[in-house]
Amino acid sequence: MTVHQQISVCLQLIESMHRLIRSEKWQKLSALESEYNRAFALLKTEIDAADVQAMVRLEQQQRRLQRTLSLGLKETSAKLAVIEDASKRLQISSQVASTLT
Numbered sequence: 001m002t003v004h005q006q007i008s009v010c011l012q013l014i015e016s017m018h019r020l021i022r023s024e025k026w027q028k029l030s031a032l033e034s035e036y037n038r039a040f041a042l043l044k045t046e047i048d049a050a051d052v053q054a055m056v057r058l059e060q061q062q063r064r065l066q067r068t069l070s071l072g073l074k075e076t077s078a079k080l081a082v083i084e085d086a087s088k089r090l091q092i093s094s095q096v097a098s099t100l101t
Contacts, residue, residue: 003051006043007058013039014061021065021072029069036062 001009013036020029040062047055 003043003046003048004054006039006046007051007054010036010039010043010058011061014058014065017065018068021068024072024076026076 013032017029017032017036020026020032040058043055043058
């Protein structure tokens, strides 16, 4: 596989990971991340000076993905905190209601 094909594969994997993050399919993310890391490591071993700019762009895409992932995880954590709080309130309300009847 040529360097440009490897870069294309890496970019496709990054885009796939973006889609998983946006759809909050966290359980599938680690497999794609491992596949990307292998493809990226292989790419790094075969890159030459002419391909350095493509590699820089690829690394920028990777950093954007990491920021998107971080944001997605923070949003999910906030949602879980809200759900947990609502669950606790509901449980307290249920306990109060059962003592009144």
